[in-house]
């Protein structure tokens with residue numbers, strides 16, 4: 541019988557790039573997504589790009605019966621769990637919705653996995669679990685904290701999964717702590733397609749460049765950083781996708797739970813990103829300096845050596861790759877998957 545890897549949230553930004561990476565590596569992939577923040581078109585394009593079939597199931601991870609039906613029908617060897625809500629601002633307005641979707645959804649997923657004795661799980665965690673870290677670069681052993689319900693939900697899930705492994709040591713779990721994913725597949729066919737006004741820097745820059753927004757607001761230029769604007773560890777989504785493939789391979793051989801940073805180890809400022817985008821793509825990105833965004837931190841970048849040691853993974857893409865691939869996707873699909 542064919543073995544499958546189940547991707548919850550497989551139609552999303554990181555899920556669709558990971559689906560492409562996995563099918564190209566020979567995995568059979570099932571996506572389970574409620575499309576609350578994505579389009580079925582993304583995985584159609586992954587099928588076109590790869591020439592491989594992806595089984596797509598519409599469903600919600602909080603729906604135990606729907607998940608049970610999938611595990612009953614297919615032989616699933618591992619789960620990569622992307623499904624979750626991720627807008628920090630919205631999470632402060634709708635905390636119950638975020639805890640229900642992200643935390644309760646994950647508990648339901650794990651319950652069903654356990655029932656079917658599927659105990660390999662890659663979880664989409666986030667550098668947000670480090671809160672306002674005391675030191676950069678940030679190691680996996682750095683203290684965890686959260687400043688908003690979204691971040692709390694990721695931290696709670698990490699704690700729940702740690703307790704699960706303590707109780708049942710035959711699980712194999714990777715907590716992948718992503719830094720700031722950007723970019724798109726080099727085909728320009730799949731990419732990040734946020735609903736409404738983008739919260740994140742890169743989609744905002746690219747929507748300004750394509751003429752959908754007038755100008756970028758740079759949130760603060762008085763941080764203790766080289767140019768005063770916030771510094772982050774931007775990671776190309778194709779490198780990130782490959783990290784999931786490596787994590788699945790690792791879980792084949794290892795039991796227990798590991799938290800692993802997925803970042804480049806290099807920080808770039810907001811103005812670095814604006815300049816790289818306009819220079820590489822020869823397109824104007826008008827901006828103004830505005831007030832700091834509440835809750836933002838000055839500087840956040842990874843100490844990425846654990847991923848190299850454990851998974852044999854490190855990033856390969858450059859800043860130019862990130863901004864060029866973002867622009868190819870945005871300029872070819874000015875209205876995302878509606879284009």
Ligand code: NAD
Pocket residue numbers: 548549550551552553554555572573574575576577578579599600601602621622623624625626641645664665666667718719720721
């Ligand atoms: P995304 O919104 O593009 O993808 C998430 C997918 O999950 C979407 O397709 C959405 O429809 C689906 N989904 C949400 N709730 C669901 C539910 N209850 N049942 C089934 N499907 C559901 O986001 P992304 O950027 O691809 O992020 C993937 C994961 O990585 C998320 O868990 C996110 O929190 C985490 N993460 C993202 C970033 C980032 O900046 N993009 C950084 C760190 C961590």
Ligand code: WQD
Pocket residue numbers: 626628665666667668719720721739740741742744756757758759760769770771772810833836
């Ligand atoms: C990056 C930098 C902003 C928009 C968020 C989540 C985090 C993780 C990734 C999921 C900051 C500046 C931004 C704009 C700006 N997601 N900026 N103008 O805040 O590092 O992280 O996404 O886990 O949890 O908090 O990413 O892209 O929003 O901001 O000046 O219009 O760009 O101040 O310095 P952030 P971001």
